[in-house]
Amino acid sequence: MAKCVLVSGGAGFIGSHVTVELIEAGYDVVVADNMSNCDMTCFEGVQKIIGRKLPFEKVDFCDAVATDKLFSDYKIDAVIHFAAFKAVGESVEKPVRYYKNNLGSFLNVLEAASAHGCHNVLFSSSATVYGEPDKVPVTEETPRKPATSPYGATKQMCEDILNDVVKATAGTEGEIRGILLRYFNPIGAHPSALIGELPRGVPNNLVPFITQTAIGKRACLSIFGDDYPTPDGTCQRDYIDIVDLAQAHVYAVRRMLDGKMEKGCEVYNIGTGRPVSVLELVNAFEKVNGLKLNYKFAPRRAGDVTAIWADPSLANKVLGWTAKRSVEDTLASAWAWEKHIAGK
Numbered sequence: 001m002a003k004c005v006l007v008s009g010g011a012g013f014i015g016s017h018v019t020v021e022l023i024e025a026g027y028d029v030v031v032a033d034n035m036s037n038c039d040m041t042c043f044e045g046v047q048k049i050i051g052r053k054l055p056f057e058k059v060d061f062c063d064a065v066a067t068d069k070l071f072s073d074y075k076i077d078a079v080i081h082f083a084a085f086k087a088v089g090e091s092v093e094k095p096v097r098y099y100k101n102n103l104g105s106f107l108n109v110l111e112a113a114s115a116h117g118c119h120n121v122l123f124s125s126s127a128t129v130y131g132e133p134d135k136v137p138v139t140e141e142t143p144r145k146p147a148t149s150p151y152g153a154t155k156q157m158c159e160d161i162l163n164d165v166v167k168a169t170a171g172t173e174g175e176i177r178g179i180l181l182r183y184f185n186p187i188g189a190h191p192s193a194l195i196g197e198l199p200r201g202v203p204n205n206l207v208p209f210i211t212q213t214a215i216g217k218r219a220c221l222s223i224f225g226d227d228y229p230t231p232d233g234t235c236q237r238d239y240i241d242i243v244d245l246a247q248a249h250v251y252a253v254r255r256m257l258d259g260k261m262e263k264g265c266e267v268y269n270i271g272t273g274r275p276v277s278v279l280e281l282v283n284a285f286e287k288v289n290g291l292k293l294n295y296k297f298a299p300r301r302a303g304d305v306t307a308i309w310a311d312p313s314l315a316n317k318v319l320g321w322t323a324k325r326s327v328e329d330t331l332a333s334a335w336a337w338e339k340h341i342a343g344k
């Protein structure tokens with residue numbers, strides 16, 4: 001019988017792409033989401049891509065009773081936890097809301113998983129845990145820096161919580177094994193253009209801002225800072241295709257479910273290993289999609305790091321996963337998705 005994976009926050013950008021890849025790899029999936037930051041567009045898109053209906057549960061993981069019920073209603077073999085708030089700026093304004101939601105939901109998932117014999121927990125962490133690194137690329141051994149926002153702090157705290165729970169439950173009936181995936185900058189959309197990123201209001205992230213500017217929803221892209229100590233003066237990041245990133249979850253889940261883990265809690269950088277500057281990304285977007293983008297240089301954005309990219313060799317070697325898609329293909333997929341949601 002196929003193993004069953006619960007995807008918390010599965011109606012969102014990353015969760016919907018991961019759901020598709022899990023189904024294509026032969027897993028059963030239960031999608032659960034409280035729909036606080038998305039509508040059913042992506043969940044419906046997932047069903048169109050896979051050509052069938054999927055179980056969906058409207059659950060707020062901050063509700064311990066509802067979370068526990070989910071684990072009794074389904075026999076869940078592994079859980080991938082995405083359900084969290086993710087806006088850095090908002091987290092600075094509303095720290096209590098972020099700590100309550102992001103920590104509370106994860107604690108409930110851990111408690112229910114352990115109580116119901118679900119031994120495998122994958123947590124969606126972020127390169128944000130490295131802060132401004134002293135050396136690039138960063139490996140999993142690169143020291144974490146103090147978080148610069150409550151959002152970043154919740155990622156670090158959830159990593160620590162999972163490590164503690166793994167230690168405390170080792171060898172018990174409620175044993176939990178953990179994998180932390182530290183994502184770099186996920187961009188793009190599924191090649192079908194049926195699922196993708198749907199930011200509410202003005203996007204904070206670069207690629208949705210670019211595509212919304214290209215389609216005419218925004219007048220002009222501001223490139224934050226042109227005087228960074230990088231080759232062209234703009235920040236460098238490791239932009240990773242969303243389908244590549246989603247596939248990393250399949251490799252990680254398989255490792256857990258096949259009993260291949262060598263440590264109770266393992267951590268992997270999920271990136272390409274390739275630095276791309278903001279200007280390079282804008283130029284690549286223009287070139288691959290054959291259009292001109294209206295942009296200007298603006299002052300630096302508070303809290304931005306100068307340059308960060310992954311050393312993904314551990315994930316390459318141990319998980320057997322590598323990022324395959326070029327930044328050009330990914331930017332073409334982001335544009336196709338923007339046109340799809342605009343009905344063009």
Ligand code: UD1
Binds near residue numbers: 126185304305
């Ligand atoms: C941000 C978050 C990170 C989070 C990630 C989720 C911060 C400090 N970090 O990463 O914690 O996990 O989003 O995807 O907020 N840029 C522009 N103009 C724009 C928007 C962005 O020039 O309108 C630049 C930024 O200055 C940055 C780069 O584009 O250099 C990428 O920005 P963004 O997409 O917001 O990602 P990060 O800041 O790397």
